[in-house]
Amino acid sequence: MLVIKNLKANVEGKEILKGINLEIKAGEVHAIMGPNGSGKSTLANVLAGNGGYEVTSGEIYFEGKDLVELAPEDRAREGIFLAFQYPIEIPGISNATFLKTALNEVRKYHGKPEATPKEFLELLKEKSGVLGMDPQFISRSVNVGFSGGEKKRNEILQMLMLQPKLALLDETDSGLDIDALKIVSSGVNVFKNKDNAVLLVTHYQRLLNYIVPDYVHVLSQGRIIKSGGKELALELEEKGYDWIKNDELIEENV
């Protein structure tokens, strides 16, 4: 589904990603872990096409399409979804308008008719039910006055509504208490199936208790320095990131 080859990217002229190689297949859940400033969020933003991040070399293919060439809205329409670490507020625009517009943009792109108000409301009811959201939220402005937990839940709701092929969750667990974490995780677990994929960007192993990854990658200083199964996350939790960094240094010295 997603193939990343030797990806390098800059933020404000500074190289953050220094050659990422990664392949994600349908049905898989990958977790990217790593210390602060290692480039985790940069990777998610580069994949989503955030204009503040510049790809300097390398390739990204999504379902065979060159992603670098696609505008961010087209990436979204192709099925890439980014759950934001800090969801943005849009005053004066209701969640209903926002969700309906987004849903119809994706539908239009795939040559499908727009959702009727009835279809939309039924879908919304079903998906917001999964996350235990108060139906009142739908008439509130997008993320305005939402608590941190509500914002994250709203991100997951959007994911459930839009049914992307690849969901990038950028530190979705940060700032959540344990109950909210469980709800958000259950949303992701409802979402994932054999045809889609999830890339979790996280700092802590905690999230991986609820969303079990198939692969764990450790990102450090813009490179994936170690990949493994879910047990790698536990090992990291126990030994910290320095353990791998030291390992890597030893390898490099050898």
Place this chain on the structure above:
Amino acid sequence: MEEIKTDSLKEKDEVSEDMQLLNDVTKNEYKWGFITDIESDTAPKGLNEEIVRFISMKKEEPEWMTEWRLKAFRHWQKMEEPEWPNVTYPKIDFQDIIYYSAPKRKPQLESLDEVDPELLKTFEKLGIPLEEQKILSGVAVDAVFDSVSVATTFKETLKEKGVIFSSVSDALKEHPELVKKYLGSVVPYTDNYYAALNAAVFSDGSFVYIPKGVRCPMELSTYFRINNEETGQFERTLIIAEDNSYVSYLEGCTAPIRDTNQLHAAVVELVILENAEIKYSTVQNWYPGNSEGKGGIYNFVTKRAACRGNHSKVSWTQVETGSAVTWKYPSCILQGDYSVGEFYSVAVTNNYQQADTGSKMIHLGKNTSSTIISKGISAGKSNNSYRGLVKVGKKADNARNFTQCDSMLMGEKCGAHTFPYIEIENNTARVEHEATTSKVGEDQIFYLNQRGISSEDAVNMIVNGFCKEVFNNLPMEFAVEAQKLLAISLESSVG
């Protein structure tokens, strides 16, 4: 008195992507620019007493009207053009303007079939075919084309209720006593330079009279259109709401592309008596000039409402996207006790447009209250100023005002300014003023992009959200039109 100035940063060192997008905006041409070929009956250029008499004669006005115009003209000659607004434009040569032009028309129009087909085509291009409007929206349309009313519909339905909705010219013939009683009573010709000019040379406009206890059965609507090159437009609107009556009036306009600047100096007078209400909504889209700032309409308007009766109410809602230079302060004189004045405004400026607009709330009666919600959006190299006055007189016990001025900046080269004036002579007054300035954030646009929404739609969404409180006060169909206008005005505008 406080003054808040908020100029956006001017960074020149790098041409970022959003600046590129912003440049695309300036290439966006005015979509509704076309000139209709209708043989005009025009006065020679220039202004003197003879021209004033010519206009009055053309319109077959009574003697007192001619005299009133002449007094106004003589007064205007002694006045000086105001220079205090925060706008700059080349000096207007008032002798280089044609003060009267009227499309030729058949003497009496029984149906739309009799309307000049050229005119009907124009309305079709604008997407407002009269016929469709008649059938679909139930809105009576008094179409003002250039200077003289051409088609007036739904007169019969209104007549049953005793509502008078006609051109001022017709009202002068049919109800001279009403016109004489109220014309100039809210905006006297001595009021300001352009009000004096308008009084001297006004060509036509709408006249509305709602009798006691009548709720006008439909929204009344007028479409204005400047057509003849080098023709100044001097519309005059007079609306009277008698005791316990209600009317909602819609005013909307578009104008064709041209190179020479055109002057538009309208006067609107509203008289609201006891327990009556007038809702006056405007969508203004005069030609703003091209992307280099060439051409465009000068829009110097005096709009004022007098809430004379107790418990009377007036509500001004305006969406302004057009004009090269706008100078306009719809005002409310809250004379009656418990009278209410409201002003909801969206002013959009792009390219080289300049707007100095706001409202005046004059509290004279007891327990009067007013609300000002102003949303200014600046893009391109434009300048958008809010100027508002809240005045509370000595006798106006318990007067209340709430003012909120929000500015939104798009790009790095535009400006937003706020000039609030507050004059309080009664210490029971409660006056609140809030002001904010924000930028359309790249993070907001990216967020919407990431949900499959294009940058253009994203900007429209953000802007519409910003203006929501104002749009909510517009009648439904007008709100839709206003949103479309905003989208056209800010097309590709990302900053």
